Amino acid sequence: MDYHRSKEEIFEEDRIEEMLELLWMAIEEGGATIDKITKRSEDPQAAYLLKDMESAGLISLNSGRITFRETGEKRAGEIIRRHRIAERLLSEVFEVEEKEIEEHACELEHSHVLGQSVVNSICTFLGHPPTCPHGRPIPKGDCCRKFSLEVKPLVGSLTDLQVGEEVKIVFISTKYHARLDRLSSLGIIPGNIIKLHQKQPTYVIRIGETELALDSDLAKDIFVKKTS
Amino acid sequence: MHSHATETLKKGEKIVIVGNPNVGKSVIFGLLTGRYATVSNYPGTTVTITGGSCNLGGNSFPVIDTPGINTLIPMSEDEVVTRDILLNESIKLVVQVLDSKNLSRGLPITIQLAEMGLPFILVLNMWDEANSRGINIDVKRLASAMGTFIIPTIAVEKKGLKELRDALSEKKYPSILINYGSVIEEGIKEIENILPESNISRRAIALMLLAGDESLKSWLKRLINYPDITRIESVRREVQEKFFEPVGYLINQIRSKRCDKIIADTVVKNRIERNAITIHLGNWAMHPVWGIPVLLVVLILLYEFVGVLGAQTLSELLEDGLFGGYINPYITMWADSFIQDSFFRDLFVGEYGIITMALTYSIAIILPIVGTFFIAFGILEDSGYLPRLAIMVHKIFKSMGLSGKAVLPMVLGLGCDTMATLTARIMETRRERIIVTLLLALGVPCSAQLGVILGMLGGVSFIVTILWAGIITLILFLVGLLASKLIKGDTSDFVFDIPPLRVPVLSNIIIKTLSRINWYLKEAVPLFIVGTLILFTLDKIGVLKTIEVIASPLVVNFLGLPQKATDAFLIGFLRRDYGAAGLYALSEAGLLNPNQILVSLVTITLFVPCVANLLVMIKERGSKTTIAIVAFIFPFAFIVGGVINFVLNIFGIKL
Incomplete structure (x- = not known):
């Protein structure tokens, strides 16, 4: 972070970051075109901004299509990561109303607000969530790759719990689509409260009046947070 | 309203x-x-x-x-x-x-x-x-x-x-309707326009398709043309691309949220401390430590009820008392005086007579055993113990490379392998269905067989009982392990509901037992008669002796059993419990020593359960898989029996 920059410099910086964020999301949804971006952007000078960013080596403009160059993609990924981690933090820890989350997250996403190491600490604290509360992926940081546990995580796998603890499901992290469908049809859905009944010979959890037996392979995919 | x-x-x-x-x-x-x-x-x-x-x-x-x-x-x-x-x-x-x-x-x-x-x-x-x-x-x-x-x-x-x-x-016609948000709703609309008319609304089918329901593919292929199917697939992909999480999961979540809201508006929950004995028992039954004594108690009670009361007391009462004391002598006497022709007399009361063999075996030996077993099993089923048993043995199945879900059909196989083979449908992958079918056919003894075996073993020694159970379990484990290595595919996720432990309702136990006994009388007894008729015919045309001689290297030399045991194995091809009953009769006649009892029982346990089971296997798994399973099972059963005989002999073990 650089505290010696002028207000104007920070303003320019923010404009670029807003644009990078918009581009990332458009590409995530299938592709970014100059038309689409200028329409969506709140920046009155969007078209010029894109040109500037091209000459700064952040993006490439190719017959109306916009793609990231390496530096641009890296910066955009960091912004998105900050934004979505912030969303997780606000929704899981502070339980901020859904309407307000977006507004706050937009402020927190800028590099001059949240630094890299702070973002990594929050990410660890939240148990390295794979998605934001809206289900969009959070780009991985160094901390996720190392899966560091230096900060005691607030959100952890069901397998880390003690028998008898009552927790709230925060997210389910699995690479199998069918598994998500199966678990959700049994009531294992983010937001539901579960109680861990036993861990051996299989996991037994209680959701409402249902008792479910599940294997440790599944239990480790279920991420939960203690209820206060 | x-x-x-x-x-x-x-x-x-x-x-x-x-x-x-x-x-x-x-x-x-x-x-x-x-x-x-x-x-x-x-x-x-x-x-x-x-x-x-x-x-x-x-x-x-x-x-x-x-x-x-x-x-x-x-x-x-x-x-x-x-x-x-x-x-x-x-x-x-x-x-x-x-x-x-x-x-x-x-x-x-x-x-x-x-x-x-x-x-x-x-x-x-x-x-x-x-x-x-x-x-x-x-x-x-x-x-x-x-x-x-x-x-x-x-x-x-x-x-x-x-x-x-x-x-x-x-x-x-209910009125509840859910809005899934603009992206999914637009996808629904696009797919609705392509779908054909059917019994259920286009919207519901569109939602299933968006959720990635593969099982609808064949239905769609019958009703709409290929380009339309591709269009549906591309709509689905477009919708999915807008979300990171699977659309099916999102749809489930939206529905679940709506349900939670309805419940919050209509249901009031007061906290009641519940302290019923069934709750504690239910917890103990799946507890990593207390679950084991509970399992032992269940097994001991089962043995006392089926193995002692059914297989010994009631069976003796019927076999020696009713059949041995009254029916057989009386009918034999009657037949001797009224049926001049020895062929027809033997048909009813001879060595392979319908009354003296088929009905004596099925009604006197097996019926009291399956009857008591059906009662005991009914109580176990209705109490909710079986899913807890599945939890207790889950680890064993997991180490075999199978989902613990496979436990349920296997335990149900103790009641009836045929029904259990149908239950293999609860497994999510073809691979596991095949393995479960194989293990059921190979070594899970059904109620009738289990009863006869328990009755036979009860009279011999505890050691032989343990050895028999140990060998069968070991074989199931090894074959399961091998099969799960050889047959490629996925494993189902192990997750299922545990029903509360309940006190069984007497009337349901009675109805269930009666309907199962009715099934046994209707399905198994005629098969016993058919088996007896086959033996009778083979005997009369002189082929039985030849078969016994031909099989003698296998039965007498390899397995170390008396030649008469061939008959038991022959009818064991029809129903293995019938074969076991044949062995039971041999052992009662004092023709088998404990070593031979162990060898013959292990061999017959590993047979394919019965013809009905075979038919269900063909229906469920197809004839190719079934032929492969059967071609494996029979030689394997004899090889295992031979190996046990060999080991007992080489070490000079007398059980």
Whole structure:
């Protein structure tokens, strides 16, 4: 972070970051075109901004299509990561109303607000969530790759719990689509409260009046947070 | 009560009962139709559909009972069955049975039914269990939220049945509707335009397709052309690309949130500290430490009841008392004096006579054993112990590379392997269905066989009993391990409901036992007679002696058994319990020593259970797989028997 920059410099910086964020999301949804971006952007000078960013080596403009160059993609990924981690933090820890989350997250996403190491600490604290509360992926940081546990995580796998603890499901992290469908049809859905009944010979959890037996392979995919 | 369309149910229109697993659909079915469908306290009792008819005001309506489902997007074969009925049959009324204490599990299905545009009513079963847990449901409010009739019932006590019958005469189209957000809704609209007309609404089918339901593919192929299928697929992909998480999962979440809201508005929960003995017992039965003594107690009681009371006391009473003391001598005497022709006399009362062999074996030896076993097994089923047993042995199955879910069909195999082979449908992958079918056919003794074996072993020694059980378990484990390494494919996720431990209802145990005994008499006894007739014929035309001589290197030299044991193995091809009964008779006659008992019992246990099982295997797994399994099993059974004989001899072990 650089505290010696002028207000104007920070303003320019923010404009670029807003644009990078918009581009990332458009590409995530299938592709970014100059038309689409200028329409969506709140920046009155969007078209010029894109040109500037091209000459700064952040993006490439190719017959109306916009793609990231390496530096641009890296910066955009960091912004998105900050934004979505912030969303997780606000929704899981502070339980901020859904309407307000977006507004706050937009402020927190800028590099001059949240630094890299702070973002990594929050990410660890939240148990390295794979998605934001809206289900969009959070780009991985160094901390996720190392899966560091230096900060005691607030959100952890069901397998880390003690028998008898009552927790709230925060997210389910699995690479199998069918598994998500199966678990959700049994009531294992983010937001539901579960109680861990036993861990051996299989996991037994209680959701409402249902008792479910599940294997440790599944239990480790279920991420939960203690209820206060 | 409500302002929605209602019309009177017309004569002959189908009523379908659906709902989550283990909520009492089959009990309701039985009450409506007077037909008995197997009822138990574990999920997955019904894996096929059962039909019956219900009389309402002088008119008869077909009623269909279906396997339990948690969602109408199927993941295993039993779930496909239910969805396909809704899709293909012309249904006029759906009766959804819900567990009153567990509305959050049932209501997502309700929403799916409403989306399908089918008329339905809701039955809130186990109303008493909800009450005893402090759950109060405002039925009127819930009814108006869903827009349909809601009938609270306690099916096992026949409470609420009259109200249900009254409600059946009217058709009601529920009003609940969900908005899935603009992206999914647009996808629905696009797919709706492509879909053909069918029994259920296009919207419901579009939602299933968006959720990635593969099982609909073949249905679609029959009704629309290839470019349209590709268009649907591309709409699905477009919608999916807008989300990171699978669309099916998002849809489930949206439904679940809506249900939670409905529940919050209509259900009040008071905290009641429950301290019933069944709760503690239920917890002990799946506890990592206490579960083991509980299992031992269950096994000891089972042995005392079936092995001692059934196989020894009752069997002796019938065999020596009734058949040996009265029926056989009397009929033999009668036959001697009235049937001049020795051929026909032997047909009834000879060595391989229908009365002296088939009926003596089946009625005197096996019936008391299967009878007591059916009672014991019925109690175990209805108590809810079996799923807990599955939890206890899950680790063993996991180490074999199988999902613990495979435990349930295997345990049910102890009742009847044929039914258990059907239950293999609850497994989600083909690989596991094949392995479970193989293990059932190979080494899980069914009630009849288990009873005969226990009866035989009870008279020999404890050591032989343990050895037999140990060898069979070891073989099942090794073959399972090998099969799961050889057969490629996925493993199902191990996750299932644990029903509460309940005190079994006496009347259900009685009905269930009687219906199973009825099945045994109708299906097994005729097969015993056929087997006896085959032996009789072979004996009369002199082939039996030849077979015994030909088989002698195998039976006498390799297995170290008397030549007569060949007969037991021969009829063992028809039903292995019949073969076991033949061995039982040999052992009673003092023709088998403990070593031979062990060898012969292990061999016969590893036979294919019975002809009925074979037919079900062909139906469920196809003839190719079945032939492969059978071609493996029979030689394998003899090889194992021979190896045991060899080991016993080489070490000079006398059991």
